[in-house]
Amino acid sequence: MADSNIIYVNRYKFHSTWTARMNYHRMSIIFVLFGIVYLLSVKVTNGQKTNSQDSTGSNHSCPVLILYPSFLYATFGRRVNFTGKVEAKLEYPIEGLWQRLQHGVLLKSINQDEKKYLDTNALAPSQLVINNVNFDDEGEYRLQVRISTGWCSSNTVRLQHVYGILDYNASCNKTRECDERKHLQCSRKTCLCDDSYYPFNQTCFPKSDLRAPIYNYNISEFSMYFKWTQPTHSNLIQNYTVSIRHSNRTSITSKSVGKQTSFTFPYNFIPGYRYYVKIASNVQIHQPREQFIENSELGIILAPLPPGPIERNVSNFHPEKLHLKWTVPINNTRVDSYYITISDQHSTIITSYPSSNDLEVSTRLQPGTNYTVTLYAKSYGSYSPQYTEEIQTLRTPLLTINPSGWPDIPYLSNLEIQCIIRNISDFPPTLETKWQRNKLDVNISDAMYNGSSLDLINPKLVINRIDFDRDDDVRYQCMAQNSEGWGSSLSDIRIDVKGSIKFQKSCNNSRECLYGAHLTCSNKHCLCSYNYYHKNEVCYFRNYLQAQSVGIQSTTCDISITWNHPYQHADLVTGYEVYLQEKTENSWKSSEKIYAGNSTSYTSPCTLQSGRLYRISIRSLVLLSNPMQTITVETSFYKTILEPRKPGAIVTNLSNFSADGVHLVWEESDGFVNRYIVRIDDHEQETLDKKPTIDWDQLLLPDTLYNVTITAISYGFTTNDYHFYGRRLSLPAASFILTTKSQYTGKAFLSYGDGDYKLTGDDVTSPALRSPTTVYIGDGTEDGFNYVVIGTNGVIGLGETFNSGSIHAMDSKHVKKRQILCPFWTDLASKDNVGKVYYNTYRRGKDRASVDSAFMEKADGIVKKYFKDLKYFKATWLVKVTWENMTLYGHKEQRDVAFNVRMFMYYKVQQ
Numbered sequence: 073m074a075d076s077n078i079i080y081v082n083r084y085k086f087h088s089t090w091t092a093r094m095n096y097h098r099m100s101i102i103f104v105l106f107g108i109v110y111l112l113s114v115k116v117t118n119g120q121k122t123n124s125q126d127s128t129g130s131n132h133s134c135p136v137l138i139l140y141p142s143f144l145y146a147t148f149g150r151r152v153n154f155t156g157k158v159e160a161k162l163e164y165p166i167e168g169l170w171q172r173l174q175h176g177v178l179l180k181s182i183n184q185d186e187k188k189y190l191d192t193n194a195l196a197p198s199q200l201v202i203n204n205v206n207f208d209d210e211g212e213y214r215l216q217v218r219i220s221t222g223w224c225s226s227n228t229v230r231l232q233h234v235y236g237i238l239d240y241n242a243s244c245n246k247t248r249e250c251d252e253r254k255h256l257q258c259s260r261k262t263c264l265c266d267d268s269y270y271p272f273n274q275t276c277f278p279k280s281d282l283r284a285p286i287y288n289y290n291i292s293e294f295s296m297y298f299k300w301t302q303p304t305h306s307n308l309i310q311n312y313t314v315s316i317r318h319s320n321r322t323s324i325t326s327k328s329v330g331k332q333t334s335f336t337f338p339y340n341f342i343p344g345y346r347y348y349v350k351i352a353s354n355v356q357i358h359q360p361r362e363q364f365i366e367n368s369e370l371g372i373i374l375a376p377l378p379p380g381p382i383e384r385n386v387s388n389f390h391p392e393k394l395h396l397k398w399t400v401p402i403n404n405t406r407v408d409s410y411y412i413t414i415s416d417q418h419s420t421i422i423t424s425y426p427s428s429n430d431l432e433v434s435t436r437l438q439p440g441t442n443y444t445v446t447l448y449a450k451s452y453g454s455y456s457p458q459y460t461e462e463i464q465t466l467r468t469p470l471l472t473i474n475p476s477g478w479p480d481i482p483y484l485s486n487l488e489i490q491c492i493i494r495n496i497s498d499f500p501p502t503l504e505t506k507w508q509r510n511k512l513d514v515n516i517s518d519a520m521y522n523g524s525s526l527d528l529i530n531p532k533l534v535i536n537r538i539d540f541d542r543d544d545d546v547r548y549q550c551m552a553q554n555s556e557g558w559g560s561s562l563s564d565i566r567i568d569v570k571g572s573i574k575f576q577k578s579c580n581n582s583r584e585c586l587y588g589a590h591l592t593c594s595n596k597h598c599l600c601s602y603n604y605y606h607k608n609e610v611c612y613f614r615n616y617l618q619a620q621s622v623g624i625q626s627t628t629c630d631i632s633i634t635w636n637h638p639y640q641h642a643d644l645v646t647g648y649e650v651y652l653q654e655k656t657e658n659s660w661k662s663s664e665k666i667y668a669g670n671s672t673s674y675t676s677p678c679t680l681q682s683g684r685l686y687r688i689s690i691r692s693l694v695l696l697s698n699p700m701q702t703i704t705v706e707t708s709f710y711k712t713i714l715e716p717r718k719p720g721a722i723v724t725n726l727s728n729f730s731a732d733g734v735h736l737v738w739e740e741s742d743g744f745v746n747r748y749i750v751r752i753d754d755h756e757q758e759t760l761d762k763k764p765t766i767d768w769d770q771l772l773l774p775d776t777l778y779n780v781t782i783t784a785i786s787y788g789f790t791t792n793d794y795h796f797y798g799r800r801l802s803l804p805a806a807s808f809i810l811t812t813k814s815q816y817t818g819k820a821f822l823s824y825g826d827g828d829y830k831l832t833g834d835d836v837t838s839p840a841l842r843s844p845t846t847v848y849i850g851d852g853t854e855d856g857f858n859y860v861v862i863g864t865n866g867v868i869g870l871g872e873t874f875n876s877g878s879i880h881a882m883d884s885k886h887v888k889k890r891q892i893l894c895p896f897w898t899d900l901a902s903k904d905n906v907g908k909v910y911y912n913t914y915r916r917g918k919d920r921a922s923v924d925s926a927f928m929e930k931a932d933g934i935v936k937k938y939f940k941d942l943k944y945f946k947a948t949w950l951v952k953v954t955w956e957n958m959t960l961y962g963h964k965e966q967r968d969v970a971f972n973v974r975m976f977m978y979y980k981v982q983q
Contacts, residue, residue: 135161145235158215236256246258270282317350319345342374343404344452348371351368392436421437439465440496443465467496477565531552636672660687682744713799716784731772746786747784752778758785778810829910
């Protein structure tokens with residue numbers, strides 16, 4: 073492979089002082105100071121191919137790699153961007169590369185210096201940029217990064233589809249070249265509308281837009297009438313054809329109606345049937361020449377006729393098993409189903425949709441009660457007019473039982489069920505009673521029913537010695553008969569047998585033990601269940617014997633634990649054990665068990681690993697009596713991260729203290745660490761992994777002493793992508809660094825960006841920025857200025873607007889009469905939303921914002937630092953301009969032109 077060739081045009085810095093004088097109440101002298109720093113970088117790199125790698129890194133040590141969005145749609149020739157998030161677990165990647173795949177198979181590794189992928193970065197920040205997208209770029213992409221144990225792969229993202237860009241009537245070779253979003257396809261070497269669209273004024277519209285929608289219709293047994301709407305572009309329609317057919321596909325009529333928009337047709341239509349009306353738009357397109365038909369169809373239903381009366385001779389009006397049958401509609405009416413409601417005088421009791429003309433009602437009605445039956449016929453969702461008729465249910469006996477429902481019945485107890493037959497004056501007298509078990513008649517002479525009766529007013533059922541196998545989940549009901557039929561109790565009883573044997577009594581099965589007392593049948597006796605303990609023949613939840621109010625404190629090498637005795641029954645506890653476990657990469661180490669006796673505290677030896685995650689539980693040792701039993705009860709686990717050890721000193725010979733490129737290396741913490749926090753002044757920054765080094769992302773002032781604190785962070789275990797257990801910080805290691813000057817120092821003086829005004833585009837100027845007074849240059853003989861204008865071409869006009877980017881405007885003949893400041897005068901622009909000119913002005917005064925005061929004080933400090941004869945300098949007006957990432961004319965892909973200017977004005981009172 074060829075070596076990479078890299079060319080840099082370095083950054084330059086210079087300061088110049090212009091002096092202007094004017095009389096100001098005969099006591100003032102005005103000075104203007106210009107400080108200029110600018111940067112121009114041009115980078116040319118030959119491509120270098122990186123071989124693809126297999127994923128060999130451990131899943132437990134590989135960083136978390138997340139790419140987003142998961143898929144993109146792009147326009148041909150545009151730029152797309154996938155972003156990656158790289159979150160180190162313990163170790164930040166050493167290097168990375170992007171790869172392209174097809175069906176999961178690697179096609180190639182991407183060379184990020186190739187023009188196609190310019191601005192692509194594998195790491196910090198991680199992004200894949202595909203420039204000038206074409207159809208061949210569709211497919212899957214992933215990111216691979218390398219750590220010390222091997223290569224790790226991300227999820228895949230997909231460039232799902234690339235849209236063509238050719239417009240209607242453009243020449244083409246392939247369909248994809250045409251803009252499919254405009255419904256174009258390549259036909260006969262030309263981009264034309266696809267088959268389901270038609271052209272109008274070189275725009276494609278759905279052919280369905282030429283359908284004539286029906287918006288009004290009426291149908292009876294003798295005729296049909298309907299109207300439709302003229303569609304958009306109706307001038308393309310030659311005429312309409314109207315057709316009507318039966319739902320069985322039999323044609324009724326078909327007729328051309330010209331351009332009229334309504335139609336009436338007499339015919340004998342049958343109720344309940346659907347008839348289909350179709351309006352065909354006959355379309356003629358002239359360019360390109362095409363004829364086609366678009367159909368608008370609507371199904372129109374003639375509502376069914378209503379059903380007839382209830383056939384009482386075949387219906388049954390028993391309140392518990394109502395059966396209704398009615399006559400079907402006349403005139404061969406088609407019916408899909410019926411809609412029926414049964415209502416009393418208060419509300420609707422039953423709603424049903426039977427498919428035939430009869431109904432079996434499962435809902436229980438009141439005997440001897442009047443109900444209203446309402447019937448509808450239904451066909452294709454259309455309902456007939458209603459038919460209504462009154463019915464009365466039979467006067468069968470009305471009974472209730474007590475208890476009813478699903479009561480808990482103790483094991484081996486006797487259950488007595490009372491039945492009450494209500495005496496209603498106009499009902500026939502009761503002739504007979506009986507009891508039923510699961511719908512079968514009961515023989516009360518059986519021994520299990522001793523004490524039962526079949527009284528005609530208050531019959532009684534007695535069930536002796538309730539048993540699980542015989543009686544659990546069994547239903548009983550009471551029945552009575554009169555001359556109009558049998559009636560059953562309004563509700564039945566469903567027996568739920570519950571245990572009744574008390575603590576330490578004999579048993580055969582756990583269900584026999586007293587329900588709700590937390591008992592189980594063990595060794596033929598009812599004893600407390602596993603999660604419970606006994607005292608005085610009562611079962612208590614074992615958690616009552618847990619150690620209480622557990623407190624954990626830890627240092628860099630030990631853990632101190634305190635706890636209280638249980639809140640109740642502490643006399644049962646004979647001692648405690650402490651269990652201690654350390655978190656490893658995938659699991660927890662084997663527990664270390666320590667016997668603590670009756671003490672309620674424990675401190676481990678100072679031999680534990682700093683920064684590691686530990687979990688602790690306290691086990692209560694319990695001795696029970698009557699019967700005697702030994703049990704243990706543990707607390708839940710309590711987790712703590714031991715304090716990491718303080719980081720060591722900054723390694724001066726490995727660090728760089730350049731003001732705008734601080735790089736710090738320090739002695740690593742002696743113990744387990746995931747990351748470090750570095751704080752300089754009021755700014756904090758975290759390292760990417762456990763390595764004791766950082767590149768500071770903020771600009772500092774040169775020749776300035778800064779306080780630096782470094783704090784170790786531990787998440788307790790090796791994988792730190794999900795911080796389930798929080799984090800623990802070490803004591804901070806404090807030190808001082810003295811920054812140095814560098815070739816980039818000028819950028820550090822005054823920040824820019826947020827809150828500044830912006831210029832973007834080509835050959836753009838700012839509004840006039842007014843000064844608080846007239847400013848004079850040189851000896852004061854020339855006219856002064858009271859405003860400045862910023863230009864995108866690297867020019868500041870002093871009292872005039874000038875921003876020419878032409879080389880012909882740069883000779884002395886044209887500029888000698890101008891008042892302009894030219895920090896970097898050339899043809900510059902911002903392209904594709906990249907490149908901006910930031911500018912702002914500041915002035916001193918009580919009515920100005922606090923941000924102005926801060927900038928003015930910085931300006932004072934800068935001037936005093938570099939111009940020792942201006943030790944009383946006090947700025948009153950500041951103009952700050954920064955050209956960032958501008959594009960040179962003719963270098964569209966090069967956006968590395970950046971420079972800034974600061975202009976100060978101050979007053980000095982003569983002594």
